[in-house]
Amino acid sequence: QVQLVQSGAEVKKPGASVKVSCKASEYTFTGYYIHWVRQAPGQGLEWMGRINSNSGGTKSAQKFQGRVTMTRDTSISTAYMELSRLRFDDTAVYYCARESGDSSGYYHFDYWGQGTLVTVSS
Amino acid sequence: DIQMTQSPSSLSASVGDRVTITCRASQSISSYLNWYQQKPGEAPKLLIYAASSLQGGVPSRFSGRGSGTDFTLTIDSLQPEDFATYFCHQSYSIPYTFGQGTKLEIK
Numbered sequence: 001q002v003q004l005v006q007s008g009a010e011v012k013k014p015g016a017s018v019k020v021s022c023k024a025s026e027y028t029f030t031g032y033y034i035h036w037v038r039q040a041p042g043q044g045l046e047w048m049g050r051i052n053s054n055s056g057g058t059k060s061a062q063k064f065q066g067r068v069t070m071t072r073d074t075s076i077s078t079a080y081m082e083l084s085r086l087r088f089d090d091t092a093v094y095y096c097a098r099e100s101g102d103s104s105g106y107y108h109f110d111y112w113g114q115g116t117l118v119t120v121s122s
Numbered sequence: 123d124i125q126m127t128q129s130p131s132s133l134s135a136s137v138g139d140r141v142t143i144t145c146r147a148s149q150s151i152s153s154y155l156n157w158y159q160q161k162p163g164e165a166p167k168l169l170i171y172a173a174s175s176l177q178g179g180v181p182s183r184f185s186g187r188g189s190g191t192d193f194t195l196t197i198d199s200l201q202p203e204d205f206a207t208y209f210c211h212q213s214y215s216i217p218y219t220f221g222q223g224t225k226l227e228i229k
Contacts, residue, residue, distance in 0.1 A: 035218070045158075045166065045209055045220040061217045095165055099213075106172035107213040108156040112165035 002026050004034075004096050004113035011119045017084040020116045022096030029077035030054040033099040035109060036070065036081045038092040046092075050099065051079055086120045093117050124148050124212050128221030134229040139200045143224045145193045145210035154214035157186055157195045160223075161206045169208075170195060202228075 007021040022034060035050040049060030051070040058070045069082040079096060094116045097109035125148035135141050145155065153173040158166035168177045170186035173193055183198040197204055205228050210221040 044222045045211070047218040047220065050216075059216050097166075102172060102175065104172065106154055106175075108168055108171035108177075109158075109166070109211070110168050110171075110177070112167075115165055 002098070002111045004098060004111055006094075006096060006113040006116045009117040009119070011121060012086050013122055014086055014088060014120055016086050017082055018086060018118050019080055019082040020094050020096075020118070022079045022081070022113050024077045024079070024098070027098075029072075030074055034070075034072070034079040035097045035099055036068075037095045037097055037109075039095070039115075040089070040092040043092075048081070048094075053079065083118075086118075088120050091118065091120045123217055124151060124215060124219050126210055126212055126219050126221040128208075128210055128224050130224060131222065132225045132227065134227050135200055136229045137200055137202060140196065140198050141200060141226065142197075143195045143208055143210075143226075145188075145195070145221050147191045147193075147212055147214075150190045151212045151214035153189050154212055155186070155188065155193045156211045156213060157184075158209045158211060159204075159206045160209065166209060197226075200226075 003025045005023045010018050012018050030053050033050050036048040038046050051058045060068050067084050072079045096113040098111040100110040101107045127146045129144050155173045157170040160166045174186045185196050187194050208224045
C-alpha cells in the first residue's frame with residue numbers, strides 16, 4: 001500500500017525556518033513527482049511547489065520563491081520542504097502529495113501525506 | 123495564474139439527495155481537472171481525475187463532467203459519509219491552483 005508519512009507538528013518563532021519531511025513507501029520513489037500543498041486554518045488548499053524526485057529539479061509558486069527549498073534523498077525515499085523567514089500567516093497544515101498521470105497525460109494527486117501542522121508563534 | 127471558481131461555497135442537502143458542484147476555470151484547461159473530498163482533520167482524497175475518470179475505490183455515485191472552462195461534480199443519492207468539503211484542482215499548468223472549496227452540510 002502506497003504511503004506518504006510526514007514528520008510531526010512544529011512550533012516556530014517568526015523569522016525562523018521549518019523543514020518538513022515526507023517519507024514514501026511501497027512504490028518507486030524516483031518515478032513520481034512530489035508536490036507540496038498547504039492549508040491555513042479554516043481555509044482552502046494552496047499549491048506551493050513540486051520536486052522531480054528523480055532529477056531533483058524544482059518549481060515553486062512565485063509567492064514562495066526565495067523562501068521555499070524542496071529537496072529529496074532518494075536513498076531513503078524521502079522528500080523535504082523547508083520554508084524560511086516564517087511569518088504568522090505561514091501557520092498552516094502542510095501536505096505532500098504524489099503526482100500521477102494517466103495514459104493520456106492527465107495529472108492528479110493520488111496519494112497524500114497525513115499533513116504536518118506548522119504553527120508560527122512568538 | 124489560472125483562477126478556479128467553485129460554486130456554491132456551501133450547500134445543505136439531505137441523505138438521498140442528488141447534488142451538483144460547479145467549477146469554472148479562468149481559461150481553458152482541457153480536461154486537466156480533478157476533484158477531491160476532504161473531511162475535517164484529514165488529508166484530501168482524490169475522487170475524480172481528468173474531469174470524468176473515477177479514481178479506483180470511489181463509489182460510482184460520484185461523477186464528473188466538463189471540459190474547457192466549465193466542470194461539474196455530481197453526487198447521486200447522498201450518503202452520510204459524503205458530507206465533507208470538495209475542492210476542484212487544475213493540473214493544466216503550473217502554478218497548480220484549487221477552487222476555494224464547497225462545504226456540503228446535512229440539512
